[in-house]
Amino acid sequence: MAPLARPPSPHRVRVTPAFRPSALSVPGRTSLAQSRPRELWLAIHLPTLLFDSLRDVALALPGRPPVVIVDLERNGQVVRACEEAVHAAGVREGMSINAALALVPGLHALARDARRERQLLEAVAQRGVRFTPRVSIEQPDGVLLEVRGSLRLFGGARQLCLRLRQELTNAMGATVRFAITPSPLASLWFARAGPPGARPVFVRNRDELASRLALLPLDCTRWPERSIETLGTMGVRTVGDCLRLPRAGFARRCGQELLAALDRATGRVQEPRAAYAARERFAARRDLEPEIADTARLGMVFEPLLEELCQFLRERGRGVQAIEAQLRHRDAPVTRVRLRFVQPVGAQSRHMSGLLRERLAPLVLPQPVRNVRLLSGPLIDLQADAIELFAHDRRESGENLPQLVERLRARLGNGAVHGLACVPGHRPEAAWRAVEPAATKPRARKQASSRSAAPDEVSRSAPLPLREERAAARPGESRPLWLLDRPEPCDVDRLVLEEGPECIESGWWDGHDVARDYYVARNAQGARVWVFRERRETTAGARWFLHGWFA
Amino acid sequence: MSVSVDQLLQQNSARLWRARETGSGAAAVAPVGLPTGYAALDRCLPGAGWPRQGLIEILSDQRGIGELRLLLPALAALCRDEGAADEVYPPPRPDHARSAMPPHDRGSGGWIAWVSPPYRPYAPSLAAWGIDVGRMLVVNGAGATEWAMDQALRSESCSAVLGWANPRDPHALRRLQLAAEASRSLAVLYRPLQAGLTPSPAVLRLALLGGGIEGLQVRIVKSRGGRPATVNLGH
Numbered sequence: 196m197a198p199l200a201r202p203p204s205p206h207r208v209r210v211t212p213a214f215r216p217s218a219l220s221v222p223g224r225t226s227l228a229q230s231r232p233r234e235l236w237l238a239i240h241l242p243t244l245l246f247d248s249l250r251d252v253a254l255a256l257p258g259r260p261p262v263v264i265v266d267l268e269r270n271g272q273v274v275r276a277c278e279e280a281v282h283a284a285g286v287r288e289g290m291s292i293n294a295a296l297a298l299v300p301g302l303h304a305l306a307r308d309a310r311r312e313r314q315l316l317e318a319v320a321q322r323g324v325r326f327t328p329r330v331s332i333e334q335p336d337g338v339l340l341e342v343r344g345s346l347r348l349f350g351g352a353r354q355l356c357l358r359l360r361q362e363l364t365n366a367m368g369a370t371v372r373f374a375i376t377p378s379p380l381a382s383l384w385f386a387r388a389g390p391p392g393a394r395p396v397f398v399r400n401r402d403e404l405a406s407r408l409a410l411l412p413l414d415c416t417r418w419p420e421r422s423i424e425t426l427g428t429m430g431v432r433t434v435g436d437c438l439r440l441p442r443a444g445f446a447r448r449c450g451q452e453l454l455a456a457l458d459r460a461t462g463r464v465q466e467p468r469a470a471y472a473a474r475e476r477f478a479a480r481r482d483l484e485p486e487i488a489d490t491a492r493l494g495m496v497f498e499p500l501l502e503e504l505c506q507f508l509r510e511r512g513r514g515v516q517a518i519e520a521q522l523r524h525r526d527a528p529v530t531r532v533r534l535r536f537v538q539p540v541g542a543q544s545r546h547m548s549g550l551l552r553e554r555l556a557p558l559v560l561p562q563p564v565r566n567v568r569l570l571s572g573p574l575i576d577l578q579a580d581a582i583e584l585f586a587h588d589r590r591e592s593g594e595n596l597p598q599l600v601e602r603l604r605a606r607l608g609n610g611a612v613h614g615l616a617c618v619p620g621h622r623p624e625a626a627w628r629a630v631e632p633a634a635t636k637p638r639a640r641k642q643a644s645s646r647s648a649a650p651d652e653v654s655r656s657a658p659l660p661l662r663e664e665r666a667a668a669r670p671g672e673s674r675p676l677w678l679l680d681r682p683e684p685c686d687v688d689r690l691v692l693e694e695g696p697e698c699i700e701s702g703w704w705d706g707h708d709v710a711r712d713y714y715v716a717r718n719a720q721g722a723r724v725w726v727f728r729e730r731r732e733t734t735a736g737a738r739w740f741l742h743g744w745f746a
Numbered sequence: 747m748s749v750s751v752d753q754l755l756q757q758n759s760a761r762l763w764r765a766r767e768t769g770s771g772a773a774a775v776a777p778v779g780l781p782t783g784y785a786a787l788d789r790c791l792p793g794a795g796w797p798r799q800g801l802i803e804i805l806s807d808q809r810g811i812g813e814l815r816l817l818l819p820a821l822a823a824l825c826r827d828e829g830a831a832d833e834v835y836p837p838p839r840p841d842h843a844r845s846a847m848p849p850h851d852r853g854s855g856g857w858i859a860w861v862s863p864p865y866r867p868y869a870p871s872l873a874a875w876g877i878d879v880g881r882m883l884v885v886n887g888a889g890a891t892e893w894a895m896d897q898a899l900r901s902e903s904c905s906a907v908l909g910w911a912n913p914r915d916p917h918a919l920r921r922l923q924l925a926a927e928a929s930r931s932l933a934v935l936y937r938p939l940q941a942g943l944t945p946s947p948a949v950l951r952l953a954l955l956g957g958g959i960e961g962l963q964v965r966i967v968k969s970r971g972g973r974p975a976t977v978n979l980g981h
Binding site (some may be wrong): 595596598602611614628632718720722743 | 874901
């Protein structure tokens with residue numbers, strides 16, 4: 196029932212303080228907010244982000260045709276952004292591509308590229324880091340910088356904006372609009388609303404916010420279209436109009452979120468922003484003088500580089516999951532050695548260098564190595580593990596397993612080591628799967644795996660023809676311990692069939708369907724084998740196959 | 747200081763090995779082994795089970811005669827919690843020996859490594875045997891089986907390491923035996939029957955003879971602290 200802000204208006208309802216819950220229930224809020232260090236948020240809005248992100252593509256087109264950016268919306272291609280020249284010819288956003296072509300015949304359509312847009316936005320954020328440590332990205336086309344502490348350093352808001360514009364427009368070719376206010380959301384609204392050439396809006400005091408915001412049209416808030424329409428029918432077209440409405444009624448009509456947005460914009464409620472963290476990588480190089488042709492010595496060359504990497508990781512308290520060692524030769528292409536870790540590895544130089552040596556040793560170098568580089572993959576937050584106070588048996592938890600797997604893989608290859616998992620399914624070859632040996636604690640996995648192996652689960656999860664349910668009903672002794680990767684033709688005359696047949700007919704959905712009668716048999720040496728008779732015609736003519744051993 | 751021999755025997759029966767009583771269970775040699783799950787075989791082994799330290803060699807030329815089944819109860823017990831393992835396979839060992847055993851020596855825990863198995867260990871079947879397939883680690887050793895086994899034993903992350911190889915080099919076998927001795931993992935090496943003719947540093951060597959009507963025959967070729975014997979385990 197309380198009006199949202201100061202500006203007096205004829206519609207203002209007088210209410211007694213008892214009916215102003217927000218003001219009454221938190222009497223300390225305003226003083227708390229004032230005691231907090233004030234913030235000033237500079238919003239960077241990129242009105243032509245779509246076009247800017249594809250600018251170099253457009254410039255590289257032969258003959259420089261006029262360009263529009265299109266989006267595959269609904270059925271037809273819809274124009275999302277266009278050059279100024281095209282805009283002048285009457286092409287507007289939301290037009291179909293055919294209508295645009297009718298207006299500008301030589302038009303060239305480029306599909307928008309979300310990845311490039313994101314990259315441009317991140318590049319802007321990275322430039323922003325030069326001006327303040329607190330940078331936050333507002334998807335899809337805004338970046339926020341907290342600049343209160345930077346104003347003095349850069350000689351005031353005006354100078355700061357000039358420098359920033361120089362950086363962004365001249366160096367990156369991005370069209371930008373700025374606004375500085377104490378509230379991040381208000382800054383964004385101002386930046387979106389402002390005409391391109393105008394001087395940036397600068398509001399220093401929170402008390403001024405509401406009155407300055409009042410003139411903004413509701414479009415710049417990017418609220419859902421329906422809400423804006425509803426408000427429009429009520430004659431509410433600016434932010435000021437909204438602020439004048441009673442709070443409870445506004446929340447009922449437009450939703451609590453919009454009311455919260457208004458509160459954030461006017462600085463009534465603080466808005467925490469997620470900080471942008473630049474994606475860091477480690478890269479270091481070393482020139483070798485003289486050149487090295489011996490792989491064992493190369494391992495030693497990498498040792499100080501790995502030490503640097505570990506220092507880098509230690510300072511940030513983070514880890515990597517992949518590193519790449521590059522060996523550069525005089526003419527031959529670069530030799531790359533990639534190490535992937537099962538778990539993110541922190542500052543463990545000995546572990547890394549051990550693995551790297553193992554991988555370098557068998558290398559055959561095309562030429563002596565002139566210089567080496569060490570690159571890291573993306574940095575990953577390390578999982579904090581509690582260390583046991585009392586003696587702890589590492590074997591029990593299998594903690595050493597990742598290191599073991601890495602050591603084995605370094606020598607034997609990535610495919611040489613795998614774990615096992617049961618898969619609910621009736622075809623013998625599809626009832627198991629090679630999986631990544633899990634880094635999780637085995638005890639937790641135990642239940643999961645035993646559950647997936649339970650026979651009743653099999654029949655429940657896959658409603659299949661009756662004939663097969665019999666097969667799933669008794670998995671234990673009816674399945675061999677050794678399974679052959681590909682069934683081998685065998686001579687049934689030398690076997691004594693003991694149990695069977697068990698019909699397995701399944702897999703029509705993935706192109707590997709089988710129709711087999713399985714038997715448990717005993718061979719001349721007394722070994723128990725699992726054989727099947729192919730029920731379909733085979734090209735080789737063989738009907739009987741050996742598929743497993745009951746070892 | 748005149749203590750009779752009988753008294754001494756009474757006092758130190760746990761630490762004293764009497765050749766007469768090997769494998770009979772009354773006063774087995776420490777350390778106590780991991781029960782095999784086959785009572786007939788347990789009776790013939792010193793420690794009444796698989797030796798927990800040192801290399802075990804299983805010699806067999808034939809497939810499908812039960813060479814894996816021989817190990818599975820023990821592997822299942824390793825996967826299970828130690829308490830449950832004792833319930834299902836009550837090991838015939840004296841109470842004092844059990845209490846003397848450090849807690850971490852009981853089977854609980856780690857992974858089971860299969861190094862260069864001849865075929866695919868079939869997960870559904872292993873699961874039916876009560877083995878946690880989520881803890882299997884299959885390694886394709888491709889000529890470096892002994893090295894891979896050695897690594898697995900040294901890492902202390904595996905509660906059992908099974909390997910299929912026939913190391914010609916006696917030094918390789920020796921290294922493997924040393925690694926198995928130092929590790930707490932169950933170390934099993936499958937070799938062809940022919941290898942039984944050459945000496946080996948392994949703690950226990952079993953030759954498997956399959957076939958016939960009587961089923962799997964296990965011949966104990968060598969057993970440190972035990973005696974050669976032949977056990978018939980049936981089908």
